[in-house]
Amino acid sequence: MKKTFVSLLTVVVLWHTLIFFNLIDSAFFPPPILVIKNLIALFFEDNLLSQLLYSLKRLLIASLIAVPLAILIALLTTHDKKIDDSLNPIIAFTFPLPKVAIYPLLLLIFGIADWSKITLISIGIFYIIYINFRIAIRRLLDSQACEITKIYKLSRIDYFWNFIIKGCQVELLTGFKLGFNYGLTLVVVSETSTSNNGLGYFIWKSWDQFKIINVYSGIFMLSIIGFIFYYIFENLIERTRHKFF
Secondary structure (H helix, E strand, O other): OHHHHHHHHHHHHHHHHHHHOOOOOOOOOOOHHHHHHHHHHHHHHOOHHHHHHHHHHHHHHHHHHHHHHHHHHHHHHHHOHHHHHHHHHHHHHHOOOOHHHHHHHHHHHHOOOHHHHHHHHHHHHHHHHHHHHHHHHHHHHOOOHHHHHHHHOOOHHHHHHHHHHHHOHHHHHHHHHHHHHHHHHHHHHHHHHHOOOOHHHHHHHHHHOOOHHHHHHHHHHHHHHHHHHHHHHHHHHHHHHHHHO
């Protein structure tokens, strides 16, 4: 954590140095200190907090849809060859498709209301968690530990919870870390063009009104949220590794 703050402080000092020597234009690259002051003012005096809550609500709903679905389908495709033969080609075909590319289609189906945004975010989170979890299960099923479960004849609950889920905890948490941060990206993308609230809307509106410092404040807010998500899951992954290894 200390190294992280040292790295961030180095960037801030370098940024201020470039402005001081007029190597970059402060009109387009406002000093980080001013951006942080503006962010605090917007957070407590303006409606930035409500915009943040709108974005987090969409991310939360999308996660509640995508995470259980990804876990369930990964379990099914790795334990039932017929389901795997049916679903895996579809997933393999659609996974490389940029998720933003299907957003116009989702707008046609769901309209400009929240469900088009939530669906886009859910799809992005689903693929990342599904692929990480599927690979982890395959690794576990090909290991010698799988033979031990057959010898001891574990019940279904013990097998799926104690062997599969706990055995794939690191990869599953890694999927959560990557999925939630990618989901945050899709939140912003979905809010920039067809929304009247959310952080994406706030950043886009600020750019449209040429309020550059507000654009940076919105970006800083997103960075803080992403930073929190990243380190929460990073710490959980490290604790899980120490627990098992």
